[in-house]
Amino acid sequence: MFSGHITIKLAAILFSLFLVVLIPLAFVIHEVISGFFFEHEVEEMKQSVSHYESMYEENGTIATGVLETLTKEHQDVYVLNESFQPNRHVGQNTDDFISGIPDGEREEIQSGGMVEREYTDEATGEKYFVVGSLLQDGGEESESIYLFSSQSAIEAEIQEVQRLITLAVVGAFLLAFACIIILVRRITLPLLQMEQATRQIAKGELEVRVHHPSKDEVGSLGTAINDLAEDLKQYRDARRAFLADISHELRTPVTYIKGYSHILKEKLYDQKEEEDAYLTILSDEAERLNRLVEELFDLAQMDDGHMKLTKKHLALAPMLERIVKGFALPARQQGLELDIDVEEGLIVYGDELRLEQVFMNLMTNALRYTEKGSISIRGGRNSAHQPVITVTDTGIGIPQKELPFIFDRFYRVDKSRSREGGGTGLGLAIVKQLMHAHDGDIQVSSVPGEGTSFILTFARPEKNAQ
Known part of the structure; x- marks a missing residue:
């Protein structure tokens, strides 16, 4: 059970900050991973085509068995003649994309360049990365080679990685949840204890103290509360002592005045000398009472800062x-x-x-x-x-x-x-x-x-x- 709303508010703020950081970070990670996998796949395709070029230049041909060995499951290889018609094909794809090779691309291939592009199979909607290049034997043009790779297979690998990342994020979220709860409790518990202590102090329980081992701002606040309680306790004790003392000081002359005025009123004395003595006592006590009042007034003025x-x-x-x-x-x-x-x-x-x-x-x-x-x-x-x-x-x-x-x-x-x-x-x-x-x-x-x-x-x- 939470004692008050500060724990919930602080936890909500920390969770919000965590999500504000986590959601954009997850999006960035997704884009980075996707870009990495796609770029890596295209780079590997270029290296494979370059390797085929070297083999063809050395041997004058590339054995179909070699193509089958070096081609991955999600890839297809086409070896085309000078008219860009397929001589050999390794893989599961169809030949439909061959008829769609643009003239500009053919010219670039024939001039010895390497092309790369994306291709979409209209029948299946499948998307592919395509890399093509010219195969030369002894400097004479002979054939061209096209290597293309299914993006869906790469996306499946990306999804697997994302699944692992998602599990890691969920684990991090749960760990962050536990850490935030512990942190919030650690921060708010002393504050709630201080709130309880101040309420007790407000009720007059001035012996209450806050335990604050930390040396940070929260500890400083606890010290201030303890100092306040101590000052209030001293003030209360001083006030009680002051009231007790002043009651005693006033009681003494008042008792004398009351007693001796009764004696004089009832004429409970035998000689004139006794009457004079009693009158002297009354005068002295009245003077003492007057001096006490004046001194109390002086102190009150000095305490209030009103003495001019x-x-x-x-x-x-x-x-x-x-x-x-x-x-x-x-x-x-x-x-x-x-x-x-x-x-x-x-x-x-x-x-x-x-x-x-x-x-x-x-x-x-x-x-x-x-x-x-x-x-x-x-x-x-x-x-x-x-x-x-x-x-x-x-x-x-x-x-x-x-x-x-x-x-x-x-x-x-x-x-x-x-x-x-x-x-x-x-x-x-x-x-x-x-x-x-x-x-x-x-x-x-x-x-x-x-x-x-x-x-x-x-x-x-x-x-x-x-």
Whole structure:
């Protein structure tokens, strides 16, 4: 049973092409074989007549027994006198054709030429090849000889050969049929399997894969289908994880807001200090919820490519000094030192507000995960003359196995610490997206217990401004 119509269509196309080639080829073979047999027969007749001429010239005659021995079953030989009347005849034919020898042909024979033509017996309709020539003895004209051969006998030989060729063609056709079926199945089976796999993938069975050992276009198509399935699976898993994470992130502040607003509404507190503390918690959670919504909105805009950046040439040193001053108080409260050393004249081409967001997110992370020591910002150029900013802290560090995931949304190395500190798990994801939007890159290196460094590499401003 064929699965679909592509197998039938492809087989029909191949069979049609085979017949288009085979039919003209059979016609050409027929013509070539017929022409070969006829030409070969006439050539043999000429050679036989030439042989008779030699014998007659040497012996002055040709014995009737010799004529009978050398004449084939489908041939007749006539030896004619000077008046073109038959002296001897070997064969089964009649003498009717003798009276029909044209005068021009007789003159050509008498002048020593060799003639060849076709003759049709009016009584039987039989066709013959005729070859005639002059027999000479010692240079004197004496007799002439005519040799003719039945075309029907030659055609019988041709038909026998054609029968063998027909059998060979039928065998070739059957072999071609089997080969075409095998070939079509070999070509279409992977396509049908891919069709089935894509239908399963469309139904949500994203673990389905296509097996494609070949390295041709069909194999490439199978690889593309597998890649698509893998991408869809990753997208589905990421979406599920995103929905689970965002549900959790929203649930936490909503739970706090709901719980403490109930306490305040029902006045379930004893002192004014408790009321103030609950109001502070409500304010912090509302701010955290607002920040989460804003960051989600930023990521959605970046994903859709709708975020508008107002780029211009910016000096990094003043911007970073301003940001560091803003973090001076919380750093001092934690007992941390802030250090900045940025090369003067270090210029980038970018959106000032978004780049401030990048550095503020990195500084916020550094403060959140550093209990003692310092946070430093270094700025300069690399060997390619690209601006490079490095933000380094002496915090708790990040395990090596966690590093590939820290730019994922809602990913946290220490979940309890980040939630206590008000983190949303989106800061580094936003940083990476913003760096890519500025044609830049961000790398991270970390040693647990010693600290973490984020290396931000920007495009050269003259290149970026083009």
